[in-house]
Amino acid sequence: MKKRKERKWLALLVVVAMICVMLAGCGGKGNGAENENGGTSSASQESEEGESTKIKADEAAAVSEIMENPAEKIVIAVDDDTIVAGPFANSSGVRNLTVYTLWGTLAYRPYIGAMLEDGGLELVMAKSITKEDDTTYDVEIYDNITDSLGNSIKASDIVFSLDKLSELGYITYINTYYESGEVVGDYEFKIHLKSGEEGAIEQVLVNGTICSQEWYEGASDDEIQADPATTGPYKVTNFQTGSGMTLEARDYWKTNDDDKSVVEYQNVKQIVIKSITEPSMRSVALENSEVDLAEINAIDLERFESNSEYHVTKYANAMNDYMIFNTSDDSVCSDVKVRQAVAYAFDTWTLLLANGHDQGELHHDVCPNATPDYVDDWDEDPYYEMDVEKAKELLKEAGYTEGELKIRILKNASAPNGPYESLQAMLISAGIDAEINQYDRSLFLTYMQDNTMWDITIYSEQVLDFTTTYWSALFSEKNYEHGTQGFTEDAELQKLLAAACADRSEENMNAFHDYYTEQCYMIGLYNETKSIVTQSGIKSLCLVRGDIVPQATVFDSGYASVE
Amino acid sequence: MIRYVVKRLVILIPTLLVVAIIMFTLMDFVPGDPAVIALGSGNHTQEEIELKRESMGLNKPYITRLGEYLGNLIFHFDFGTSIVDGTQIKTAISDRFPNTLKIALGSILVTIIVGLPLGVRTAVRANTWEDKISLFITLLLDCMPSFWVGLLLVLLFALKLGWLPSSGVGGLKYFVLPVIANSLGGLAGFTRQTRASMLEVIRSDLVTTARSKGLSEREVIYGHALPNALIPIITIVGMRFGQMLGGATIIEVIFSIPGLGPYLVNGIGSQDYTVVTGGIIFIAFSFAIIMLLTDLVYAFVDPRIKAQYVARNRKGGRKDE
Amino acid sequence: MSEENKKKELLEVKNLNVRYKSGQATVYAVNGISLELEKGQTLGLVGETGAGKTTIAKSILRILPDYAIETLEGEIYYEGKDILKLSDKELQNLRGHEISMIFQDPMTALNPVKTVSSQIAEGYRKHHGCPRAEANRKAVEMLEMVGIPGERADEYPHQFSGGMKQRVVIAMAMACSPKLLIADEPTTALDVTIQAQVLDLIKNVKEEIGTAMLLITHDLGVVAEVCDKVCVIYAGRIVESGSKEDIFDKPSHPYTRGLFAALPDLDKDVERLTPIEGLLPDPTVREDGCAFRSRCPHACHACREFDNELRELAPGHYTRCWRGLQDRED
Structure with missing residues (x-):
């Protein structure tokens, strides 16, 4: 009898405990966003505008020096596990790191916006490039190019590679601009472009990876992906799917150091690449002396910054965030006052902080100030700085009472929650009822093309060469079924864009910038400052906006790799 | 057969x-x-x-x-190519599966080596302090999320002590921490099942008979009781092993082991249809093989089951006076 | 009983008390049992289910379930040594070698995953330390002795019927030629025709090897066939004991008489059998006085104060009833 009573009490206790735990879990959620906003706001008081690092185009250049005695080895941790070594592949973390190390291209772009005309390009395989007309270029390549198996590379191989790349479709820019190649001699050929747009030839010269046709057609799929006959300064000596690879300097065909581009340096004999996708594990690997170089999150940065055994290199993230408004009739954002109200309701710096970063660059245009045609004055102009009163006023003018307006924010599930929750909180305090709709990546991309599914969203784009290129990617009706990325059908917008693309005069640039900013079609947000941490024996890194050229790293004399 | x-x-x-x-x-x-x-x-x-x-x-x-x-x-045997990066799925699976297999095998071995003797011991000493402490510890381990345990192990053995590497693949030492982290989760269940199975058998007549023959306790427990308690234990081992072959994803991500887990999960995330389809078919296949192997092990352990398998082909079994 | 006989005695149980724990209550299974057995003799323990017979048997070999036992008191002398005080090692030497046991249910007594010959050979090898081959040969020999062809030595228990399984159990028990065999209801689980066979087998094997036997049964017919002496057990106590003739010809305790009266008799023409009225008393309760009084047709209030001592009616014939009904025969 006693046992039964005991059991009853025990059962009751368990039920009570379970209910308590359940309620405790529920209670936390609702307050999360507000607390976060409040918390991060106070942090931003300390790290205010002074932290905003501006890295301009000329600073973000790939510079290095050739070392007499190359270092033995460098071990690099990457955050991506798609390890590919083949000649033709998609862009990815590992790929951007190794594409020029393994594969030769016709030329290399050492900074954003480097142009052929100004001699900004560094020639790699090409000996000389002459413009015949807007869509035709003559190229002469070196006559002694060989790949790691000894095959010699001729003009026919170049044309084959460009055609192949175009066919496979991995690099969009090749497809966009490359029409065909015409072999003229053993080491001469012509490139025919689809359009004479500025930047077109550069894309082809810089992105077209070259391999030997004979080798490619005779090799098995495995060999192509894992043990290729490389045309760059390194070859693959060890390949592990999903885990990493080792690159070793080979007998490179170009012997005259003066002719070499930075991507052709061989400052280290062995480059070991390890894939470690978990950011905290990369920090551990660095601390544990398992790697020499790794990209570290802002959260983990502290213990490396104060430590003399490590060296921190900061750079501006290549991806730039911007906000898009759905201006189609299906959305509340078709009203410009609504758009402006939203724009005034939030503070961009807070969004950056909510993402866990404490350093970055605030933008005054969808495009960052990293391009040659960017007009510096824009940085001085007011740019929808947070003004809640104004936001509320605009809201009233648009005919909404407080809390009446409902806005749907489209979010990608793999994007961090911080900025979105922060945005939502700020909008709500301005009287706009904002709701976050989250979808997995592929569904997100699908819905981005559906104008009934969202009112605002945040997206990002990479800057390649010109502001106008950036603008075209977002606004040009040639790319979209319904006008722009935000479904904006505005003939005036297109006219101004075309004018700016044709002639990048300050007048035209201002015209377009002012127009779309006033219409508040899209707002530039920020790009955060990222950090690469290396062991102290590495003197300097060679990088352009986060894309490292490992073979051009400069090492201290006392450097020794961790392995 | x-x-x-x-x-x-x-x-x-x-x-x-x-x-x-x-x-x-x-x-x-x-x-x-x-x-x-x-x-x-x-x-x-x-x-x-x-x-x-x-x-x-x-x-x-x-x-x-x-x-x-x-x-x-x-x-x-061609699963097609990935629609995201065009690589052969067949190649990716055959490159990655051995890593997952190594972790799965290692984990099962650790589970059996630690769990079986522990389960037998706690059954024999049921309701003593030893039994209660072992229950407490195994449940505690079971409740800890595997990635947390993994990180703790890394902090201790890699960072603090420097005995083992924190991530990657290579020789045997790269698999020690992942295997330990992966096996801790299933240990409690396995030990308890062993214990329960053994308890049932220990109280059965055949154990009394064995004792009455004058055999030592050890011979009675390990020679007579345990072989009869094995059937449910083998079932658990088989199921867990089959599960692990699908990729101990969390462990593989933390320790950067290129196994099937992250491959499949990334495929799902990027909606790489061919990868997902191919991966799941492969996992179904390996799971079925494991189930077949488990069933065969039953036959090996219990002659009554073996008789069933053989007798199915003929009408009526064999039973005579 | 007397000093001279002590040398002849193989087994002497003195005042055995066994109590089990069941939940919060205690079960008084065996209360002050004493009995003796000489070499080569067969003693029958008769009683209803639940009377405590199996507990006595298991106590001798000390194979009671440890976790359920609350008390185990008394003395059990085998060849002069107290079994209850032996070490584990000494016990293991005894079991299967000097004292063997046959169990009630042959279906569950054998290990299903081992061959029958290996189960027989195992005990043999353990106690004689001989090589496997010799033990296997002995196993086949034993199987033949119990009537199972040697070709079937490598088969598994599930391939045999109930009767044959019991034969295997017998072979296992007799393999080391034990001096004492405890048979716990060996034929209860078998059909009547097989019963006779197995009983004969036990008798023959016993005679061949010269084993003493403690036969536990509830079947008086079996007792008549095989036993020399009989002890009648009720509620954990011996209520009557004596030679087979004593018990069968002159039953004195009302319980014993009730047992005999309940047997179906071909000569009598009755419509209903005559069972003993009532049920076994609650084993968790220990009362003073005679335990049988609630069911005894002759009970009176003097029985309540009965001291539960055995009374000798004739040499070797004891009863635990103060009336001593021997002279009031019908």
């Missing part, structure tokens, strides 16, 4: 076919366009998308595509 094995293998084929058809059809229904995914991020014109659809053969009728897929699968 051979006939039994062959029969089971033959039944495997329609099972896998059904899995393949279901997966293929499901992926067809998932919203999103494979052509858009294959083209990658960035903006694409309708024209580009149409061209890609053509080249991927997406405009062909469902039956044709299904037939082609099944044909490739059965005759060439």
Whole structure:
């Protein structure tokens, strides 16, 4: 009898405990966003505008020096596990790191916006490039190019590679601009472009990876992906799917150091690449002396910054965030006052902080100030700085009472929650009822093309060469079924864009910038400052906006790799 | 007995076919366009998308595509190519599976080596302090999330002590921490099941008979009780092993082991239809093989079951006076 | 009983008390049992189910379930040594070698995953330390002795019927030629025709090897066939004991008489059998006085104060009833 009573009490206790735990879990959620906003706001008081690092185009250049005695080895941790070594592949973390190390291209772009005309390009395989007309270029390549198996590379191989790349479709820019190649001699050929747009030839010269046709057609799929006959300064000596690879300097065909581009340096004999996708594990690997170089999150940065055994290199993230408004009739954002109200309701710096970063660059245009045609004055102009009163006023003018307006924010599930929750909180305090709709990546991309599914969203784009290129990617009706990325059908917008693309005069640039900013079609947000941490024996890194050229790293004399 | 094995293998084929058809059809229904995914991020014109659809053969009728897929699968063991990066799925699976297999095998071995003696001991000493402490510890380990345990192990053994590497693959030492982290979760369940099974058998008549013959306790427990308690234990081992072959994803991500887990999960995340379909079919296949092996182990352990397998071919069993 | 006989005695149980724990209550299974057995003799323990017979048997070999036992008191002398005080090692030497046991249910007594010959050979090898081959040969020999062809030595228990399984159990028990065999209801689980066979087998094997036997049964017919002496057990106590003739010809305790009266008799023409009225008393309760009084047709209030001592009616014939009904025969 006693046992039964005991059991009853025990059962009751368990039920009570379970209910308590359940309620405790529920209670936390609702307050999360507000607390976060409040918390991060106070942090931003300390790290205010002074932290905003501006890295301009000329600073973000790939510079290095050739070392007499190359270092033995460098071990690099990457955050991506798609390890590919083949000649033709998609862009990815590992790929951007190794594409020029393994594969030769016709030329290399050492900074954003480097142009052929100004001699900004560094020639790699090409000996000389002459413009015949807007869509035709003559190229002469070196006559002694060989790949790691000894095959010699001729003009026919170049044309084959460009055609192949175009066919496979991995690099969009090749497809966009490359029409065909015409072999003229053993080491001469012509490139025919689809359009004479500025930047077109550069894309082809810089992105077209070259391999030997004979080798490619005779090799098995495995060999192509894992043990290729490389045309760059390194070859693959060890390949592990999903885990990493080792690159070793080979007998490179170009012997005259003066002719070499930075991507052709061989400052280290062995480059070991390890894939470690978990950011905290990369920090551990660095601390544990398992790697020499790794990209570290802002959260983990502290213990490396104060430590003399490590060296921190900061750079501006290549991806730039911007906000898009759905201006189609299906959305509340078709009203410009609504758009402006939203724009005034939030503070961009807070969004950056909510993402866990404490350093970055605030933008005054969808495009960052990293391009040659960017007009510096824009940085001085007011740019929808947070003004809640104004936001509320605009809201009233648009005919909404407080809390009446409902806005749907489209979010990608793999994007961090911080900025979105922060945005939502700020909008709500301005009287706009904002709701976050989250979808997995592929569904997100699908819905981005559906104008009934969202009112605002945040997206990002990479800057390649010109502001106008950036603008075209977002606004040009040639790319979209319904006008722009935000479904904006505005003939005036297109006219101004075309004018700016044709002639990048300050007048035209201002015209377009002012127009779309006033219409508040899209707002530039920020790009955060990222950090690469290396062991102290590495003197300097060679990088352009986060894309490292490992073979051009400069090492201290006392450097020794961790392995 | 051979006939039994062959029969089971033959039944495997329609099972896998059904899995393949279901997966293929499901992926067809998932919203999103494979052509858009294959083209990658960035903006694409309708024209580009149409061209890609053509080249991927997406405009062909469902039956044709299904037939082609099944044909490739059965005759060439070809799972197709990933629509995101064009690599051979067959190659990726065969490169990655051995790593997952190593972790799975290691974990099962650790579970058995630690759990079996512990389970037997706590059954023999049921309700003593030893039993209660072991229950407490195994439950505690069971409740800890595997990734947390993994990180703790790394902090201790890699960072603080420096005995083992924190991530990657290579020799045996790279697999020590992942295997330990992976096995701790199932240890409690396995030990408790062993204990429960043993308790039942220990109180049975056959153990009394064995004791009455004058055998030592050890001979009674390990020679008579344990072999009879094995059936449910083997079931658990088989199921866990089959599960782990699907990839101990969390462990593989933390320790950067290139196994099936992250491959499949990334495939799902990027809606790489072919990878997901191929991966799941492969996992179904390996799971079925493991189940067959488990059933065979039963026959090895218990002659009554073996008799069942053999007798199925003839009418009526063998029983005489 | 007397000093001279002590040398002849193989087994002497003195005042055995066994109590089990069941939940919060205690079960008084065996209360002050004493009995003796000489070499080569067969003693029958008769009683209803639940009377405590199996507990006595298991106590001798000390194979009671440890976790359930609350008390185990008394003395059990085998060849002069107290079994209850032996070490584990000494016990293991005894079991299967000097004292063997046959169990009631042959279906569950054998290990299903081992061959029958290996189960027989195992005990043999353990106690004689001989090589496997010799033990296997002995196993086959034993199987033949119990009537199972040697070709079937490598088969598994599930391939045999109930009767044959029991034969295997017998073979296992007799393999080391034990001096004492405890048979706990060996034929209860078998059909009547097989019963006779197995009983004969036990008798023959016993005679061949010269084993003493403690036969536990509820079947008086079996007792008549095989036993020399009989002890009648009720509620954990011996209520009457004596030679087979004593018990069968002159039953004195009302319980014993009730047992005999309940047997179906072909000569009598009755419509209903005559069972003993009532049920066994609650084993968790220990009362003073005679335990049988609630069911005894002759009970009176003097029985309540009965001291539960055995009374000798004739040499070797004891009863635990103060009336001593021997002279009031019908």
